[in-house]
Amino acid sequence: MQTPNRYMRDYTTLTLRLGFASFAAALLTQAGAASTPATADRLMLSQARFSTGDDMAWRAPDFDDSGWKVLNTTQYYQTQGFEGYNGYSWYRIHVVIPSSFKSSTDWPERLRIYLSAIDDADESYLNGVRIGKTGSMPSDPHGYESRWEAPRDYAVDLRTGIVRWDRDNVIAVRVYDGAGGGGFYKDMPYLTMPQRVDGLQLDAGQARHHFLADGRVQTTLNVRNNFPVVQRGVLQTEVRDVAKGRVLQSGARSITIAPEKSLALHWTWPTRLGIQVRYRFVDAISGRVATATHDLPYRLTPPDAPTPTLHGARLLGARPGTPLHYRIAATGRAPLHFSAQSLPQGLTLNADSGVISGTTPNAGSYDVQLRVRNALGDATRVWTLVAGEQLALTPPMGWNSWNAYGLNVSDALVRNAAQVLIDKGLAAKGWNSINIDDGWEAPARSANGEIVGNARFPDMTALGNFLHDRGLRFGIYSSPGATTCGGYLGSLGHELQDAASYARWGVDYLKYDLCSYAANMSKPPTLEEHQRPYHLMGEALHKQARSIVFSLCQYGEQQVWTWGASVGGSVWRMTGDISDNWISVQETGFAQAPHTRFVAPGRWNDPDMLVVGQLGWGDALRPSRLTPDEQYSHISLWSLLAAPLLLGNDLPSLDEFTLSLLTNHEVIDINQDALGMGAQRKLNQDDWQVWVKELEGGAKAVGVFNMSSRFRSTQIQSGLFGRDGQFQLRDAWRQKDLGVKSKNITVNVPGHGAMLLVVK
Ligand code: GAL
Numbered sequence: 001m002q003t004p005n006r007y008m009r010d011y012t013t014l015t016l017r018l019g020f021a022s023f024a025a026a027l028l029t030q031a032g033a034a035s036t037p038a039t040a041d042r043l044m045l046s047q048a049r050f051s052t053g054d055d056m057a058w059r060a061p062d063f064d065d066s067g068w069k070v071l072n073t074t075q076y077y078q079t080q081g082f083e084g085y086n087g088y089s090w091y092r093i094h095v096v097i098p099s100s101f102k103s104s105t106d107w108p109e110r111l112r113i114y115l116s117a118i119d120d121a122d123e124s125y126l127n128g129v130r131i132g133k134t135g136s137m138p139s140d141p142h143g144y145e146s147r148w149e150a151p152r153d154y155a156v157d158l159r160t161g162i163v164r165w166d167r168d169n170v171i172a173v174r175v176y177d178g179a180g181g182g183g184f185y186k187d188m189p190y191l192t193m194p195q196r197v198d199g200l201q202l203d204a205g206q207a208r209h210h211f212l213a214d215g216r217v218q219t220t221l222n223v224r225n226n227f228p229v230v231q232r233g234v235l236q237t238e239v240r241d242v243a244k245g246r247v248l249q250s251g252a253r254s255i256t257i258a259p260e261k262s263l264a265l266h267w268t269w270p271t272r273l274g275i276q277v278r279y280r281f282v283d284a285i286s287g288r289v290a291t292a293t294h295d296l297p298y299r300l301t302p303p304d305a306p307t308p309t310l311h312g313a314r315l316l317g318a319r320p321g322t323p324l325h326y327r328i329a330a331t332g333r334a335p336l337h338f339s340a341q342s343l344p345q346g347l348t349l350n351a352d353s354g355v356i357s358g359t360t361p362n363a364g365s366y367d368v369q370l371r372v373r374n375a376l377g378d379a380t381r382v383w384t385l386v387a388g389e390q391l392a393l394t395p396p397m398g399w400n401s402w403n404a405y406g407l408n409v410s411d412a413l414v415r416n417a418a419q420v421l422i423d424k425g426l427a428a429k430g431w432n433s434i435n436i437d438d439g440w441e442a443p444a445r446s447a448n449g450e451i452v453g454n455a456r457f458p459d460m461t462a463l464g465n466f467l468h469d470r471g472l473r474f475g476i477y478s479s480p481g482a483t484t485c486g487g488y489l490g491s492l493g494h495e496l497q498d499a500a501s502y503a504r505w506g507v508d509y510l511k512y513d514l515c516s517y518a519a520n521m522s523k524p525p526t527l528e529e530h531q532r533p534y535h536l537m538g539e540a541l542h543k544q545a546r547s548i549v550f551s552l553c554q555y556g557e558q559q560v561w562t563w564g565a566s567v568g569g570s571v572w573r574m575t576g577d578i579s580d581n582w583i584s585v586q587e588t589g590f591a592q593a594p595h596t597r598f599v600a601p602g603r604w605n606d607p608d609m610l611v612v613g614q615l616g617w618g619d620a621l622r623p624s625r626l627t628p629d630e631q632y633s634h635i636s637l638w639s640l641l642a643a644p645l646l647l648g649n650d651l652p653s654l655d656e657f658t659l660s661l662l663t664n665h666e667v668i669d670i671n672q673d674a675l676g677m678g679a680q681r682k683l684n685q686d687d688w689q690v691w692v693k694e695l696e697g698g699a700k701a702v703g704v705f706n707m708s709s710r711f712r713s714t715q716i717q718s719g720l721f722g723r724d725g726q727f728q729l730r731d732a733w734r735q736k737d738l739g740v741k742s743k744n745i746t747v748n749v750p751g752h753g754a755m756l757l758v759v760k
Contacts, residue, residue, distance in 0.1 A: 041104065043191040045093050045171070048073055048184070050080075054088035054174065059125040061170040065092045073189050076119065076181035086182060088137075091173040095191065099165040106286045107196035107229065111163060113171065115152035117186040120487075121145065122152060123174040129162050137176045143443070145407060146178050146487050150619060178487045179516045197288040199227025200257070202235075202279050204294035205623055211656050217271040217296060221279070223255065224262040231257045236280040237267065242295075242750065243274035243711045255281075271298045273629075274711055274750050295750075297628040297657035300733040301664040304425075308332035308372040310381045311665045312430030313394040313672045317602065318360040318547045320387045323506070327471025328354035329430040330372040330379075331665075341369035344385065355471035360387050360547070390602045391549045392570035394672045396509065396644045398433025398473065400609050403648025406618020407439035407486045410456035411463055418472055420651035427472070429663045430672060434467050435475025435509055435646065438486040451478075451489060451498050464506030475509030475549075476502055480533030481516030490516060491537065499540035502548065512537055513553040530558045531567055538568025551606070551644075561598040561605050571604045571644050578608035580615055580624040582752055589637045590689070590705075592678070599642050599678030606644050610634065613649025613658040621650050628657065629753030632733065633705055635661055636754040639671035640679035640693045640703045666732040667756060670701040679703065682720045692721045695758070701732070702757040706749035713748040721759050728760040 049068035057063060071080045073093070078085060102108040113131060115124060121135025121144070132154035135147030156162055163169060175183050201224040210218045225231045238250040248270065257263050269277060275296040282289050312329030324347065328338055338354040344366045347358035354372070366385040371378060386393060399417055401409040418434045421427050442454040453460050467474045478498060479490035491498045491512075502510060512534065521529040534552055541548045551571040552564050564572035574595065575588045588607040599605050612631045614621040626634060638645060645668075649658065670693060679693035679701070687708035693701040702721050706712055718724065718741070729738040729745065733756055747755045 041192060043095060043097065043101075045095060045189040045191065046073055047071065048091040048093040048173075050077055050082075050089065050091050050183075052082060052085055052087070052089045054090070058090045058092065059128050059172040059174070061127040061164075061168070063092070063170075068092065071183075073116070073184040074187065076185045077183040078181055086177050086179055089175050089177070089183060091175065091183065093171040093173070093189070095169050095171065096167065097163055097165060097169055097191065101193055102165075105193040105195050106288070107199075107227070108193060109158050110194050110227070111156040111158055112192045112194055113154045113156060113189075114192070115154065115171075115173065115189045116184060117149055118152055118173065118175055119146075119148040119180075119182050119185055120178045121147055121176045124152065124154060125170075125172040125174075126156055126162055127164060127169055128172075129160075131156055135176075137174075144176065144178060144487050149617065179483065180518065194227075195288055196227065196229060196231070196286060197281070197283045197290050199225055199229070200231045200281055200283075200290045201226055202281060202290055202292035204277070204279060204292040205625060207294060208655065209297050209657060211271065211299060212268065215271065216268050217298075219267050219269055219277070219296070221265050221267075222262050223257060223265060223281075225257040225260060228259040230259060231255075231283070233282050233284045235265070236282070238278045238280075239269055240276045240278065241274055242276050243748065248275075269296055271296055273298050273753075295627045295629065299657060299660040300632070301660040301667075302735050304331040304663075306333040307376045308336060308374050308379045309665075310370055310372055310379050311428065311668070312432075313397075313674075314382070315384050315386060315393040315601075315674050317386045317388065317391045317393040319389060319391070320360055320363045322360050322545055322547045323468075324356065324358060324360045324547070325468040325471050325473065325508075326356045327427055327432055328356065328370055328372070328383075329428055329432070330354060331425065331428045332372065332374045332379075333376060335374065337373050339371045339373075341371070342366070343368050344387075353471065355469075357468070357471070360385070363387050391547050392604065393601045394674065394676065395604050395642050396433055396549060396551075396571060396646065397431050397668075397672070398435060398475070398645075399431065399647040399651065400435040400437050400475070400511075401439075402437035403609055403611060403615050403617060404621065404650040405439075406616070407488075408618045409436055409439045411453075411458065414463065415466055417651045418467055418470060420654065421472070422470060424651070424654055424659060425663060426647075426651075426659075427470075429665055429668055431645070431647065431662070432471070433473040433475050433509055433646070435477070435511065437477045437511065438484045438488055438513070440476070441478075441484070441488040443489065445489065445494070449494060449497055451491070451494065451501055460505040468506055473508040474506055475511065476505075476507045477511045477513065479513045479515040479517060480537060481514070481519065483516045485513055485515040492517065492520070495536050496540045496543070499537065499544055499548075502541075503544035503546045506546075507548060508546070509549045509551065510537070510541060511551040511553055514555070514557075525558075527558050527563075530554060530560075531563060534564075534567040534569065542568055561595050561603075565603050570602050571606050573606045573608060575607060578611055580611035580626050582626065582630050584611075585626070585630065585634055585637075586707075589634065589641065589643070592641055592643075593681040593684070596641060596678030596680055599676065601674075601676035604642060604644055605678065607638070607641065609646040609648040610638065611648060612661055613647070613651075613655070614653045615649055621653060623655075624649070627752060629750045631658075631661055633752060633754040635667060636703050636733075636756040637691070637705070639667050639756070640691045640701055642671060642673070642676060642678050642693070645671055664733060664735070666730075666735050666758070670695070670732060670756070670758070673701075683716075688714055690716060690720050698760075700759045702759055704747050704749060704755040704757070706751060706753055709751040711748070711750045713746060715744040715746050718743050718745065723759060730758040730760070732756040732758050
């Protein structure tokens with residue numbers, strides 16, 4: 001599953017920190033005829049013999065591969081003489097594993113074989129014995145499944161005698177590549193021998209946090225023993241105030257964990273900005289240590305008032321005469337009752353749910369007075385329905401299945417996400433789209449050529465109704481190519497038919513992902529070739545009697561921000577896929593500075609979906625790897641950019657911190673502001689960035705980002721946001737007035753963190 005730009009992209013890899021002792025033995029290695037460089041603690045596997053085709057005899061250690069070509073293991077085979085090849089292929093890595101390797105560890109029972117990532121699926125063998133498999137092949141019972149990004153980290157039990165010490169060993173890797181780049185492409189594979197203490201997993205990133213009423217946080221850390229031996233030692237903890245550079249408390253406890261078991265440990269820590277916990281486990285037998293650190297989450301968003309309050313976008317664009325479903329966003333102690341004055345004919349409001357439904361009136365602008373009340377009072381606000389051709393007048397907000405479920409998405413997961421969006425109070429803040437990404441399509445079209453949902457999506461119309469009944473919007477995904485990025489059916493040659501199917505199902509949003517369409521373009525493609533498939537689908541959607549927001553996904557090629565609207569798009573991806581690390585947030589969000597002047601109502605630059613909460617891309621769910629401060633920056637920046645806000649996390653496991661991050665209506669208001677401006681970067685110096693977004697009515701939102709990893713303070717000149725006299729300052733995250741200021745303001749910002757201010 002490849003997109004053309006993945007071909008060219010330089011992948012950023014996360015360094016694995018493994019506290020292995022070094023060993024001095026000279027490591028003799030070979031890959032085919034070439035030698036492999038070794039580091040003190042690893043046998044690097046830089047080269048392999050390679051052949052296209054598929055023959056299970058190629059897994060045998062003694063198979064003669066001397067006629068095969070030698071490739072390096074960090075670049076697609078297509079860039080090494082096999083241009084354009086997709087399908088089965090094999091790599092054979094030869095490596096002499098010296099017996100001295102065993103003395104490098106206090107527990108010589110496992111050999112770790114790290115094969116980096118393989119595009120798209122692999123099945124790997126050591127000396128003819130299968131050691132692991134990731135993804136699946138077309139010949140497998142359930143068919144092909146790409147897992148191009150997943151790490152291949154296999155372990156071999158040495159007691160089985162599989163390793164041929166001091167002799168040639170062969171790691172044979174059977175690969176299936178669905179499209180685009182194929183085979184090894186990422187960081188260099190290697191072999192290593194873990195220490196006993198490496199079996200102890202102090203996964204601080206997986207810790208769970210529960211905020212207590214007294215302002216502290218209760219942390220539960222699962223300490224896992226991944227090895228079949230007992231782990232015994234002392235676990236030390238140290239709590240630091242990073243802002244003040246002080247240790248606040250420290251402690252130690254003895255722990256024993258049975259083989260392959262885990263232990264849940266609880267602590268109660270202070271919670272405020274800048275609190276860090278360090279864990280250090282000291283193995284009782286070897287004295288070796290395992291360490292982990294995490295920044296504790298802290299909540300800035302104040303709790304919602306019990307009195308009724310209206311939230312969300314003040315504008316909605318819809319095409320005249322098309323079906324409309326809209327959920328009024330409001331908070332306050334239940335039950336809430338809704339009413340609306342001057343609701344155009346053809347629309348009705350459900351007074352209990354706040355769902356407006358019916359048919360969009362004739363072209364024109366309609367001001368509707370919304371009202372919500374409960375036992376404590378009432379609130380009103382004007383909401384404007386603009387019936388016309390322009391959709392997405394404010395950035396789309398909602399949820400998309402990809403970053404959580406990848407290709408394992410199902411009807412049940414989608415319905416559950418929708419219900420949680422409502423039950424946990426996200427819809428009450430304006431999160432209102434539920435978008436299915438790749439993985440819903442059946443392997444074949446019906447007899448009359450229609451696209452249909454696969455076994456996990458038995459009834460698309462019923463799903464659409466389920467969402468619309470709740471006032472939510474229904475989003476779907478396809479590719480202009482023959483297949484999607486995940487290898488599912490695309491729309492090539494069926495554009496109009498697919499648009500009609502979507503309309504019949506009640507679809508309100510289409511993400512259209514270039515993927516395999518790259519094969520239909522010349523190399524390098526022309527602008528016209530890039531536009532053609534989007535133009536075609538844009539027209540097909542327009543022919544439907546629905547308001548379908550068209551989201552272009554071609555990773556920002558050919559300056560899509562300059563022509564996306566001309567092919568009917570309202571949203572366009574600007575970059576390759578985001579992932580949950582700070583470098584990626586910089587390469588997606590912070591890289592937008594040159595392009596934000598193209599942002600306007602109905603023309604949104606999309607730096608990709610949000611990476612907060614529990615993520616997994618179809619693998620086991622785990623918390624975002626962004627620190628709490630990085631997450632505040634991520635949400636602050638996306639709000640300033642007026643970027644589409646599409647959650648990518650598993651909603652049922654939404655934690656308290658993430659919920660607070662996503663339900664701050666003052667932050668959301670910056671994103672949804674009716675002026676529809678993208679922020680401009682006004683300062684980028686000494687690892688400080690200041691972004692300023694014009695808001696309706698003359699106010700400005702100002703984001704101050706500390707790009708360094710240290711807690712720092714600085715003075716921001718008010719000229720940066722165009723004020724020289726006095727101005728009122730408000731902290732959007734804390735929803736707190738900071739008073740009247742003039743000239744400079746002083747800010748204290750944690751490393752990779754942000755302040756989000758509103759200047760009036
Ligand atoms: C990628 C796209 C992702 C996701 C995926 C599905 O190309 O950028 O956001 O849609 O394909 O296969």
